Amino acid sequence: MYISVMGQIKTWVFLGKMSFWLSKTNTFCWIIPDHRTYQRLHRVPRFFGTISYSNVTMCTKMITSHSKCGRLNDALHLFDQMPVRDTIAWNSIVKGCLDCGNLSIARKLFDEMPERNVISWTTMISGYMRFGYVELAERLFKEMPFKDVAVWNSMVYGYFSNGRVSEAVKVFEEMPCRNVISWTSMISGLDQIGRSVDALRVFKRMVGDGIEPSASASIFPCLITACANSRAIELGTQIHARIVKLGCVDEEYITSSFITFYANYKQPENSNKIFREYVHDSVVVWTSLLTGYNLNSMHNDSLTVFTDMIKLGILPNESSFTSALNSCCALMSLDRGQVVHAEAIKLGFEASAFVGNSLVTLYSKCGGILDGIKAFEGIEVKNLVSWNSIIVGSAQHGCANWVFTLFAQILRAGVEPDEITFTGLLNAASHSGVFLKGKRFFQFFTKYTLIKMNVQHYACMVDIMCRSGELDKAEDFIKNMPIIPNSLVLLNLLNACRTHSDIEIAERVSKYILDLDPHCSAAYTLLSNLYASAGRWNDVSRVRSQMKRRKIAKQEGSSWLNQHGRHPDVLSGNISHPPI
DNA sequence: TTAGGGTTAG
Numbered sequence: 001m002y003i004s005v006m007g008q009i010k011t012w013v014f015l016g017k018m019s020f021w022l023s024k025t026n027t028f029c030w031i032i033p034d035h036r037t038y039q040r041l042h043r044v045p046r047f048f049g050t051i052s053y054s055n056v057t058m059c060t061k062m063i064t065s066h067s068k069c070g071r072l073n074d075a076l077h078l079f080d081q082m083p084v085r086d087t088i089a090w091n092s093i094v095k096g097c098l099d100c101g102n103l104s105i106a107r108k109l110f111d112e113m114p115e116r117n118v119i120s121w122t123t124m125i126s127g128y129m130r131f132g133y134v135e136l137a138e139r140l141f142k143e144m145p146f147k148d149v150a151v152w153n154s155m156v157y158g159y160f161s162n163g164r165v166s167e168a169v170k171v172f173e174e175m176p177c178r179n180v181i182s183w184t185s186m187i188s189g190l191d192q193i194g195r196s197v198d199a200l201r202v203f204k205r206m207v208g209d210g211i212e213p214s215a216s217a218s219i220f221p222c223l224i225t226a227c228a229n230s231r232a233i234e235l236g237t238q239i240h241a242r243i244v245k246l247g248c249v250d251e252e253y254i255t256s257s258f259i260t261f262y263a264n265y266k267q268p269e270n271s272n273k274i275f276r277e278y279v280h281d282s283v284v285v286w287t288s289l290l291t292g293y294n295l296n297s298m299h300n301d302s303l304t305v306f307t308d309m310i311k312l313g314i315l316p317n318e319s320s321f322t323s324a325l326n327s328c329c330a331l332m333s334l335d336r337g338q339v340v341h342a343e344a345i346k347l348g349f350e351a352s353a354f355v356g357n358s359l360v361t362l363y364s365k366c367g368g369i370l371d372g373i374k375a376f377e378g379i380e381v382k383n384l385v386s387w388n389s390i391i392v393g394s395a396q397h398g399c400a401n402w403v404f405t406l407f408a409q410i411l412r413a414g415v416e417p418d419e420i421t422f423t424g425l426l427n428a429a430s431h432s433g434v435f436l437k438g439k440r441f442f443q444f445f446t447k448y449t450l451i452k453m454n455v456q457h458y459a460c461m462v463d464i465m466c467r468s469g470e471l472d473k474a475e476d477f478i479k480n481m482p483i484i485p486n487s488l489v490l491l492n493l494l495n496a497c498r499t500h501s502d503i504e505i506a507e508r509v510s511k512y513i514l515d516l517d518p519h520c521s522a523a524y525t526l527l528s529n530l531y532a533s534a535g536r537w538n539d540v541s542r543v544r545s546q547m548k549r550r551k552i553a554k555q556e557g558s559s560w561l562n563q564h565g566r567h568p569d570v571l572s573g574n575i576s577h578p579p580i
Numbered sequence: 581t582t583a584g585g586g587t588t589a590g
Contacts, residue, residue: 091583120583153585184586218587220587225588256588287589319590354590 030568052079062088067096074226076105087113091120094457098127118144122151130159153181160189180217188222196230220248224257228264236261250278254286263292268301283309283317291323299327315347318354326359334366359388364393384415390534391424400432419451426460432472438464453482466496471505487513498530506530521552 159168227236356379429438
């Protein structure tokens, strides 16, 4: 919460965890809540009083407060009223316009500034970078009369955040001097694009250059994250020991990155230990634990964390909701998902893409597709993940025509489909028996897009060919695949051989599968069933004795059902003890 | 005691 106070403070008002300054007498008090506080503020009066516009420092503070809450008009009005403005005030109003997303006013004010210092230039350049206007940022950077290390850092960070990696690296190498922030930008930039190993190399180079991170350096959280992402558990543990010595493990950013680090290494007990040892009321720290449990399939624990957060008044954000909904989905628990959904509605998150996408997946997997569609339609700004979630969900429900309509809508919306969209389309075509359409999609994607085909796409195509009875074509297709077929692709064909009683192809395919994986029980079972249905009992007993010799047991089929909120694992023939 | 550069969860 941002509070600016002028005059004497007379009263404290407490509302839950929040506290507000209020004035009783003729003194002035200004209350500006942040986004989170707004939700609790409707009962609290706001006090306005006489402003001394000549107090430049106070007005500047207020401009910053207004703009951080998205009240650009108030900020601009205040700025207009100021009889005297120094460079700091000008910089603050430019920054305010940028924080509120109004680039054109920011640039206009920047041009009107009577005097610009290095901060004015950096503010404008970072603003351009933030909104993706890289070329404009570059132009200003060239025009800038004097460049300090901060503006160079802005360029490195700006290039990374716009996906211009080579430029970021080039600028970093060209920098006349570097500080810890320059190295941090480089390390986190590389880590975030998945080059975590390179990120750690940069860190080693930094240490080699004799730069030591200080106790409060924010390089640590991004280092720990890079270790978490690059399987560098040893280095991560060393950094942990170092941070303990420096005595800053209790910092929010460090705590949360460690929770994730240990969760990534399948040590959720260590995540929990750090969480309990360094108590925070930060939603990010709590969400790290929630997500850590989720990652380690401890879905009940993750939902307990979620409910504890709410009980303690720590408001979950989009990420917390995403993880909690994923846990509900993994537990196939529609009712718990609905409770989380209700919380999301209460906090106004149902239109968010993050939350909405998880809701679409939850409802498509555990509920009805109609609820999934409703959640999809509720998403205000749909992204590719939203489209993919509803396409994959609808495909699983066999709604092929609806999937094709959605695909047409994607193209119309100008969203670029990816390999997941393609898998969804092929699945829809194969599950609904629209084989010709599936084949056409395959041709379309291979000819007209740059999407890299993966083994799932080939498995779907084999499935489509097999379902249309074209076993020979499917076999040829597998032979000519540019990637090595996995057992899923081959088992699809073998299964089709059983349906179409084609022993000749089945023998070739099963030999191929067993060469790749001699313990594939499904291949033995399918082949023996095929011989049995053809009455070739000698071959049946040959296959079975082979299985015995190699100690391969027939795998029992299983399925998940949701009965009265419980989830018994139903094995073929008998019901096992429910896990909950 | 007002302005710029970075860091955590997804």
